[in-house]
Amino acid sequence: EGVEHLPATGGVLIVANHQSYLDIPIVAAATPRHVAFVARATLAHSRFLAFVMRESGAVLIQPNTPDRGALEAMIGHLQQGDCVAVFPEGTRTRDGRMGAFRAGAAVAARRAGAPIVPAAILGAFEAWPRSRALPHPRRIRLRFGAPIAPGTPDAVEVAKQAIERMMQDAEAAKR
Numbered sequence: 001e002g003v004e005h006l007p008a009t010g011g012v013l014i015v016a017n018h019q020s021y022l023d024i025p026i027v028a029a030a031t032p033r034h035v036a037f038v039a040r041a042t043l044a045h046s047r048f049l050a051f052v053m054r055e056s057g058a059v060l061i062q063p064n065t066p067d068r069g070a071l072e073a074m075i076g077h078l079q080q081g082d083c084v085a086v087f088p089e090g091t092r093t094r095d096g097r098m099g100a101f102r103a104g105a106a107v108a109a110r111r112a113g114a115p116i117v118p119a120a121i122l123g124a125f126e127a128w129p130r131s132r133a134l135p136h137p138r139r140i141r142l143r144f145g146a147p148i149a150p151g152t153p154d155a156v157e158v159a160k161q162a163i164e165r166m167m168q169d170a171e172a173a174k175r
Contacts, residue, residue, distance in 0.1 A: 002144035003032060011078035011114035012147070015105055015159040017098050017167075018087035019124035022140065026121060027085050030142045036077050038070065038086040057082070063090065071108055078112030085119075088156055096125040098164065106155040115147035118159040120166035141170065 006012060014035065016027060028035050034057075041060040044050040053060065059077065061070035077084045088101035109116045120143045128135035145162040148155050 001141065003030065005117055005144040005146050006031060006033070006083070007115065007117075007147070008033075010081050011112050012083050013074075013078060013105055013109045013112075013114050013116045014083065014085040014119050014144075015101075015116050015156065015163075016085060016087055016119035016142075017121055017163050018089045018092050019096070019121050020092055020128040020130070020135070022124045022128050022135065023087065023092075023121050024085075026124060026140060026142050027119065030144075031083060031085075033083040035083045035085045038074060038084065040090075059084070071104055074105075074108040075112045078108060078114040084108075084114075088160075092130050093125060094130055096129070098160065098167075101156045101160045103156050105159075109150040109155060113150050115150055116152075116155055116159050117147050118145040118162040118166070119143065120145070120163045120170070122167060122170050143170070 024037055036057040036059060038059045038061055039053060040063050044053055044060055059070050059073040061067045074084055086105045088105050089099040090102055123138050123140040127138035127140055143166045145166055148158050152158055
């Protein structure tokens, strides 16, 4: 839902909540443009995932460090007009709730002059939480929100609030 909020061309940073292993394929499938994902470098230890990430132009980030190289790679993608997706929580949720968002995404968007599009993933946690070995069938939705200008103060916090509102609206619509 809300794909019209994604610019058809030019650099754009998708900022999404992180619920499960399903999040990357969900965002990739729902986005009409190629998406370069920001992913933990440790995922590249798997030969298959390393191949997929290399071929898709993923930005690999060293976890829990101020990874300047990854930040510059994100900025480069955005300046080249690419669509980049990041999960600023840094890891999948353990309980279905959103965690704190890290600010690096806003730095990349501001420096590249790229808008931030918030994206709310709904139902992926129920389909495949961290505690389960395999997923089970559940309805999963993805909602894109209105773009946030790159120079917006506290842009990542604004994106987080937009995602929280989209999730609350979805819950209210279920009732």
